[in-house]
Amino acid sequence: MNETIRNLLAKVGGLPVAADGLADEADLYAAGLSSFASVQLMLGLEEAFDIEFPDSLLNRKSFASIAAIEKTVATILSSQKAA
Amino acid sequence: MNAHVKTPVASVSERIARAAAVAARYADDVDQKGRFPAEAMQALKDERLMGVQIPVELGGEDTPIAEIAELCSILGQACGSTAMIFAMHHIKLSSLVEHGMGAEWHRGFMRRIADEQLLLGSATTEGGIGGNLRNSICAIEVEGDICRLEKEATVISYGVQSDAILITSRAHKDAASSDQVMTVFLKDQYTLEKTHGWDTLGMRGTCSEGFLFKGEAPAEQIIPEPFAEIAAHSMLAMAHLLWSALWYGIAVDAVHRAQAFVRAAARKSPGQTPPGALRLAEISGKLQMIKTDIIHGVRQYEEIRRNPESLTMGFLIAMNNTKLSTSTAIIDIVGQTLLINGIMGFKNDTPFSVGRHLRDAYSAQLQISNERILMNQSTMLLVNKQDMSLLG
Ligand SMILES: Cc1cc2nc3c(=O)[nH]c(=O)nc-3n(C[C@H](O)[C@H](O)[C@H](O)COP(=O)(O)OP(=O)(O)OC[C@H]3O[C@@H](n4cnc5c(N)ncnc54)[C@H](O)[C@@H]3O)c2cc1C
Secondary structure, three states, X not given: OHHHHHHHHXXXXXXXXXXXXXXXXXXXXXXXXXXXXXXHHHHHHHHHHOOOOOHHHOOHHHHOOHHHHHHHHHHHHHHHHHO | OOOOOOOOOXXXXXXXXXXXXXXXXXXXXXXXXXXXXXXXXXXXXXOOXXXXXXXXXXXXXXXXXXXXXXXXXXXXXXXXXXXXXXXXXXXXXXXXXHHOOOOHHHHHHHHHHHXXXXXXXXXXXXXXXXXXXXXXXXXXXXXXXXXXXXXXXXXEOOOOOOOEEEEEEEOXXXXXXXXXXXXXXXXXXXXXXXXXXXXXXXXXXXXXEEEEEEEXXXXXXXXXOOHHHHHHHHHHHHHHHHHHHHHHHHHHHHHHHHHHHHHHHHHHOOOOOOOHHHHHHHHHHXXXXXXXXXXXXXXXXXXXXXXXXXXXXXXXXXXXXXXXXXXXXXXXXXXXXXXXXXXXXXOOOOOOOOHHHHHHHOOOOOXXXXXXXXXXXXXXXXXXXXXXXXXX
């Protein structure tokens, strides 16, 4: 999952720095993730993992770092499995 | 200063009524001359209304957002420019109240605002960036405990009259354009070199001239939280709600004037419904719609203030929607009042004049371009599923 996220980030994140060089915990907003790019990233994640983000998870915190994204995606995946 | 100054024993509604009466008296002169509404702003200070939003422990009155929106609406009925200045001041103040309570310098500054009734200005717009306020070109430079900033601030309302300016920039010289901070600079900590005038269609009294801003201040005056958080948690909502409230006020006054016109016609020919009455009935419904929308927005924001964790994209979309619909609806409403009042509304010197209202109303869709907001909305709606429940 980590790698898929990193690939998407490199493709649509529009960051001025290379996504490879980012630590899992690095603050993506400080790295230059714009709100437009974050939406593109969400769309990419929905496609890649066949999920839909509920509004309750569409907040800055859910996408603040690679680790946070992993957690957000995992939460949705497990709730989809449960359903 | 008036006798009732220091200890405001009168209710907020009595105080705003007195200040609004002053604003109404000078509204046409302010508009014609494109001058700062000095009398009305002094009245607002005399009535101690500049600091009401500040918590009681720091000398304010803890006035809820809903009431501040009402104050903006009442002022909007008197003078659009005064209302806009008052609203923008309170929008800036909200950044301190919501995000500066944990910082010693900002707490002290809030005490001063309440005590001295200081006026806060705003500099987010930048040459080369325009209204895309979540991006900056300029960067704040921190050296030891001093910070310095130079910004091509192409629009600062009442820049000359402000006692302090809250200004956005990148967080440091290597920061990405969206990695921003907001800093408070006091009047004696900056210079403003005028670069653009403000001879406009409407909102002429806001004196929103352009300047080259150069400031130097202790670095502790930088608001500790990232501007992204400030924008999402309080500024966007406060701006769209308080602006909408005062725009609503502008429309209300135009409708009052149309109502007076129709009533006068009805009295002259009893038994007949005057032609304008039908239009009046139509805009009464539109006015009610924006009122309901604003109040609903205020309730949503109050919920976010109580529970910041519940902030989602859906909230931002809702705030944007309120701004978009209010700013377009008022042009329609005020335009209809012109049709009702006819030539008496078109003239600038009758009790039924609505020219100033219409011109002021046209600023609403530009103050943060609706085109830009719609574009952001369309992006967010690619992932957000709007809450379609009636009660949600
Ligand atoms: C009464 C008033 C008071 C103001 N006071 C202040 C103040 O005190 N401080 C401050 O910082 N700013 C202030 N502003 C500026 C305001 O916040 C906006 O920044 C400004 O109005 C935007 O300028 P602009 O019309 O050039 O739009 P910009 O956002 O710069 O856009 C330029 C043009 O491109 C179009 N456009 C932009 N983005 C898009 C998009 N994504 N899609 C399609 N079209 C787009 C717009 O329609 C516009 O015509 C004030 C504005 C007004 C009207």
